[in-house]
Amino acid sequence: MDGWTLGIESTAHTLSFGLVDAEGTPYPAVSDTVKPDKGGIHPREAADHHKEIAQTLFQKLLSNYNLSPSDIHAVAYSQGPGLGPCLRVGAAIARGISSRLVVPLIGVNHCVAHIEIGRQQCGCNDPVLLYVSGGNTQVIAHLEGRYRVLGETLDIGIGNMLDKFARTQGIPFPGGPVIEKLAKEWLSQNPEPRLTDLELPFAVRGMDLAFSGVMTAAQRLLDNGAELGAVCWSLQEHAFAACVEVAERALSHTGKTELLLGGGVACNTRLREMCSLMADERESSSHAPPRMYCIDNGTMIGLLGFIELENGRVTPYEESAVDQYLRTDQTQVTWAV
Template sequence: MVGVNHCVAHIEVGRERCGCDDPVLLYASGGNTQVIARLDGRYRVLGETLDIGIGNMLDKFAREQGIPFPGGPKIEQLANQWLESNPHPTLDGLELPYAVQGMDLAFSGILNAALNLVEKGKPLEAVCWSLQEHAFAACVEVAERAMAHAGKSELLLGGGVACNERLRSMCDMMSKDRFASSHVPIKPLCIDNGSMIATLGRLQLLWGEPTRLDESGVRQDLRTDETPILWN
């Protein structure tokens, strides 16, 4: 038996399938949002959400609009509909709070502001577009800062929100501006999946890290940087 760290599993399946070596990971999921880089034998959290994960924020907004779980794909669809009818959109009247706080992020304020825009009669499609633009830009900004701070030239996307095509394109544009590369696994490997657990389990087993039964258990508070990274 091999116990694995959920977030590290997202990193390792992305590294293996995308062929990247030493990336900064933008981990955008329902339960968490973190920017991570490998430093001194650990995956270090360089920035993270201070309140709710970006996927959780999108799902809460969707639920208030009567959109079933998961809300992210429908929000993406509505945002694209706004772009189709407004090829040159502006944020005038659709401004939302700045979600970046140093190297960290906070999404509660942007959620409440987006809900207020809908209550004021702004088109739902327009608010979905603005919500994506603001939230994703914040994530990409922190990821870019992390790449500069850690001296990395690769960006890896992981987590369920990494399925969003707009987030993917924003990461790609930022990376090209930095003469870096952006990587993202196929969508079934972005969401939680068995392949990522097996990938990390195999790595740990190869490096001699089986888990004794009497030491096994579930730790929901296990941090990314608590797992030693012994492999290359």
């Protein structure tokens, strides 16, 4: 395919424009994220942010790579899942650019995009994906032309849980990185930690997960006088151990030997360490893409759009409506193993 593929990510708090060249090589995205002073993300406020910043971001992207709009030969966008108002802004931008430039439009599955950018960056062939983000926590593997969900959260995503817990402590969004920092600081002062008096509930439910009770119990520890850093450490250890356990079960059930991390929480160093330890013990391998490709980004959307277009799929305007409840396993995957 000639020219560049533009990717537009707008599923939640981030609006991002990314590029993939004619060879399928991804380039770093230009992004802007809503960071409320207090509370969580309000979908309509985030959508307003996306509308206000879109033109500036698009022009910055073109300027960064010395391109003109005519160099864009395809436009991909997140069709779902995500927050409805935010998705609709991204879709409207994509339709507008596609129509103005008279180039193909490709609506893609946000979750599948996380998988494909990870595979491309890490050189994985047929991995089990541990997808850990704000809105999703899933364990996924490819089977018979689709990425199948082998297990998932039954209540809230792990990233959402971490952010909610952080907000109860007055920590603004995003709270996950601050929890990681507090846990590291506490661990440096307590090099031989024990879970005594810091126990939290078991989050594994067969192949599924549940985090609400873990968050409530962590708050109770604080109410009973536990140190915040200690609780942050315990919260990470329990929540991540549950994710790693389900991922290990998935590797065992499927017979696969590669684990791939994706989603914003995959930026966490401790989670990466735990996955590597588990994989080494199984004579398998654990992989995580660069952090700029773990978080929501337009480049992964552009890459999946490039792949879909190479395999002959485009999105007619009449089928370009967003689906905020789109499932990972609803998308046909004709290019993977």
